[in-house]
Amino acid sequence: MKGKIISAIIALALVALAALGYWSAAQHRHGEAPAELDPKEIIYEHLGDEYGWALPFNHSLRIPLPIIVWADDGFHCFMSSRLTDGATYEGLRISNSEDHNGKVVQVMPDGSEKRPWDFSVTKNVAAIFVAALLVVWMVMSLRRWYARQGMKAPRRAMGLLELVVDYVYTDTIRPIMGKEAPKYAPYLLTAFFFILTMNLLGLIVIFPGGANLTGNLAVTMVMAIITFVITNFTGTREYWKEIFWPEVPVALKCPVPMMQLIEVLGLFTKPLALMIRLFANMMGGHMVVLVLMLLIFIFSAMFNYVVGGATAVFSLFFTVFMLALDTLVSFIQAYVFTILSTIFISMSHVEPHHHEA
Amino acid sequence: MELFTPEFGLVFWMFVAFLCLYFILAKFAWPFIIKSMEERADLIDKGVAYAQDAKRQLDNAKSEADKLIAEARNQQADILREASKIKNQIVEDARSEAAAEAKKVSEAAMVSIEQARKESEKQLRQEVGEIALQIAEKVIRREVANDKAQQQLVEQYLSEVKTNN
Numbered sequence: 001m002k003g004k005i006i007s008a009i010i011a012l013a014l015v016a017l018a019a020l021g022y023w024s025a026a027q028h029r030h031g032e033a034p035a036e037l038d039p040k041e042i043i044y045e046h047l048g049d050e051y052g053w054a055l056p057f058n059h060s061l062r063i064p065l066p067i068i069v070w071a072d073d074g075f076h077c078f079m080s081s082r083l084t085d086g087a088t089y090e091g092l093r094i095s096n097s098e099d100h101n102g103k104v105v106q107v108m109p110d111g112s113e114k115r116p117w118d119f120s121v122t123k124n125v126a127a128i129f130v131a132a133l134l135v136v137w138m139v140m141s142l143r144r145w146y147a148r149q150g151m152k153a154p155r156r157a158m159g160l161l162e163l164v165v166d167y168v169y170t171d172t173i174r175p176i177m178g179k180e181a182p183k184y185a186p187y188l189l190t191a192f193f194f195i196l197t198m199n200l201l202g203l204i205v206i207f208p209g210g211a212n213l214t215g216n217l218a219v220t221m222v223m224a225i226i227t228f229v230i231t232n233f234t235g236t237r238e239y240w241k242e243i244f245w246p247e248v249p250v251a252l253k254c255p256v257p258m259m260q261l262i263e264v265l266g267l268f269t270k271p272l273a274l275m276i277r278l279f280a281n282m283m284g285g286h287m288v289v290l291v292l293m294l295l296i297f298i299f300s301a302m303f304n305y306v307v308g309g310a311t312a313v314f315s316l317f318f319t320v321f322m323l324a325l326d327t328l329v330s331f332i333q334a335y336v337f338t339i340l341s342t343i344f345i346s347m348s349h350v351e352p353h354h355h356e357a
Numbered sequence: 358m359e360l361f362t363p364e365f366g367l368v369f370w371m372f373v374a375f376l377c378l379y380f381i382l383a384k385f386a387w388p389f390i391i392k393s394m395e396e397r398a399d400l401i402d403k404g405v406a407y408a409q410d411a412k413r414q415l416d417n418a419k420s421e422a423d424k425l426i427a428e429a430r431n432q433q434a435d436i437l438r439e440a441s442k443i444k445n446q447i448v449e450d451a452r453s454e455a456a457a458e459a460k461k462v463s464e465a466a467m468v469s470i471e472q473a474r475k476e477s478e479k480q481l482r483q484e485v486g487e488i489a490l491q492i493a494e495k496v497i498r499r500e501v502a503n504d505k506a507q508q509q510l511v512e513q514y515l516s517e518v519k520t521n522n
Contacts, residue, residue: 049364118366127371132378138464142385147392151400170398185391186383194378218363218464222371 018316037301039294046290047125047212047283048320050102051094056206063207065126067092070117071106092116127211128219131197139193169190170206172339177346184345187230191223192338199282199330203323214333215283217275224275227341232267235348240351243267270344274337281333285326293320370431 014075052062052257053331064081069092082089086096095105095113104120105113138161142190173188174181198219201209213219243263246253254261292315300308492514 049367118364119369120366122366124367125374128367128371128374132374135378136381139382139386139390143389146390150393151397165390166394171393182388182391186387187379189387190375190379190382194375201475216363216367217361218367221363222368222375226375239482253385 014313017287035336037294037297039291039298042294043287043290045102045285047215048102049122049211049216051083051104051120051122053123053126053207057150065123066121066138067104068119068121069104069106070119072114073115095163108281124211124213124219127201128198129212130208130213131194131201131213134201135190135193138197163190168335168338172335173342176339176342180346180349182340184230187226187249188338188342188345191226191341192334195223195278196330196334199334200327202282202328203326204287212283212286214278215286217279220275220279223278223337224271227274227344228271230341230347231270231344234345236350238350238352270340274340278333278337281329285322285329289322289326290321292322488521492518 016253026350052064055061057065064079067080068077073241076090076092078089083094091107092104093107095101097113100113100115103115104118106116108114142158142161145154168189170184173185175337177184195214196215202212202214205209244260246259246263248259295315296308296312299311490512495514496511
């Protein structure tokens with residue numbers, strides 16, 4: 001009974017928020033300059049990065065974040081609120097140009113723009129910190145449980161967390177890596193929980209979440225590079241031998257190093273696939289949700305508010321469905337990244353006797 | 358396009374954040390968590406094995422106890438049978454022994470009776486002889502005196518003998 005009342009209140013609040021958002025969007029468009037609806041720009045704005053973190057249901061108020069750049073004249077460090085609405089501060093401004101759209105640039109004496117080394121804590125960087133802190137908090141609380149309760153089985157949230165750790169470690173990493181598992185488990189488990197947290201945070205549309213982290217190539221690239229480095233720097237002699245002198249007919253490898261070429265390409269396609277898979281899956285999910293939402297405004301603009309309203313029902317239904325699917329995808333992709341990293345690392349640890357079998 | 362060109366700052370901070378996260382968790386959390394989880398799994402495995410063992414032992418103990426009881430019953434029956442056999446034996450023995458003893462006693466009695474009889478016969482013979490001698494003596498004495506008187510005397514002595522005996 002209590003649960004039903006709470007659900008009804010939440011549903012009403014959601015409908016009210018949706019109506020408010022729709023009304024505010026309509027107000028905005030009836031304002032001074034009815035701007036042309038540009039779905040592409042809106043989508044890229046939402047998927048991309050920005051200086052400052054927008055507060056929910058508000059287009060103008062942002063949480064300022066530090067801008068740190070290494071320009072020609074040295075370090076600059078100030079809050080992003082100084083650069084709102086195209087303001088220039090210490091010779092820096094947020095560019096509108098085609099090349100550096102939305103990025104901090106240095107205004108040169110001749111009026112041209114130059115991109116400095118940008119270490120700014122943008123929305124994405126801040127979201128990475130939030131995700132990292134969340135992971136530390138989660139994992140440390142599980143550790144605290146074991147330190148305090150010893151052999152007692154974890155309950156509630158700790159039980160769920162332990163279930164996931166157990167699934168990733170005992171059922172995935174250990175069967176694949178065998179006795180090497182404890183050595184690489186810290187990296188793989190950290191990667192799993194970090195990616196999972198970033199994925200799920202990305203699905204929460206308002207403040208602490210909402211940053212499209214794993215749908216950003218920079219983030220997935222870092223993860224893939226770390227796996228690549230571990231794979232190749234811990235590889236055994238046998239692993240390198242199989243790349244540069246694989247056991248195939250000599251004609252395939254001697255005058256023309258065909259097999260070697262394929263193997264070396266394979267070195268790079270593996271982490272590349274890791275990077276693209278995670279990026280495309282997460283970005284795709286976000287994009288579909290954005291497009292479904294934009295459909296409301298596109299149809300409103302094309303026909304009238306009645307059609308827009310009907311589309312809203314349709315879009316909301318599919319958005320909820322997509323978000324549920326994305327939750328699933330968040331888990332699957334974090335898991336796939338982990339299991340593939342595990343396989344790549346263990347594949348680089350081949351031993352000769354293993355090969356002869 | 359921004360989405361497809363990794364931003365330098367983001368890559369930098371991602372590296373920093375991930376490496377910090379990795380070193381914190383790899384140093385303080387994961388090994389401990391994994392160790393604890395494995396220890397608990399071992400403990401549970403051991404507990405299950407122990408319980409199974411205990412159950413098996415309990416089952417064994419039950420069947421063993423049943424066996425022991427059955428054996429004890431058999432032994433009891435054996436002992437009882439043995440005891441009754443011994444009892445019969447003892448009774449039998451006692452009976453035959455008693456019979457032998459009685460026979461011996463009666464034989465001894467018989468011998469002593471015979472002896473007594475022989476003794477008394479001898480005595481009687483002696484006494485009768487003596488008496489006869491005395492009578493003869495007296496008779497002879499009377500003969501000498503009086504016939505009639507002699508007769509009387511014999512009579513008298515005979516009666517004397519009668520009363521004496």
